[in-house]
Amino acid sequence: MAFLIAKPKTEAEKIRKDIRVLADLTAVYCRAKHRDREKSGPHPRGEVTAYASELNVQLCRECTKLVLHGAVKRIHCPMDPKPECKYCPEHCYNPRYREQVREVMRFAWRHMLKRGRFDLVIKHM
Numbered sequence: 001m002a003f004l005i006a007k008p009k010t011e012a013e014k015i016r017k018d019i020r021v022l023a024d025l026t027a028v029y030c031r032a033k034h035r036d037r038e039k040s041g042p043h044p045r046g047e048v049t050a051y052a053s054e055l056n057v058q059l060c061r062e063c064t065k066l067v068l069h070g071a072v073k074r075i076h077c078p079m080d081p082k083p084e085c086k087y088c089p090e091h092c093y094n095p096r097y098r099e100q101v102r103e104v105m106r107f108a109w110r111h112m113l114k115r116g117r118f119d120l121v122i123k124h125m
């Protein structure tokens, strides 16, 4: 019966998923709030390059910086097991980005629920 038990995700897969969720939710936010801004795909550098496929979104400059900051922080998260960021005893985001990411998350979840995008909500849970 061992085959019925899902293998625990590897650390790399968890990082990949978290970065994708961050990028997707920020894209939802950016599309709605920064409609008039010029957007492009983020150009990850350094260690974030390995996660380029999770960053297949169009973002304005400000949102791009947030996502790349979040990706670096996620890659370096020393917590094991990692708590949800909002419950973490050590907030590692730069305070400016921390406030921004909270607003992005709040808005994006609400926005998807309001629009009945339960498919996206479930995908991210």
Ligand SMILES: [Zn+2]
Pocket: 029, 030, 031, 034, 037, 059, 060, 061, 062, 063, 064
């Ligand atoms: Zn934006």
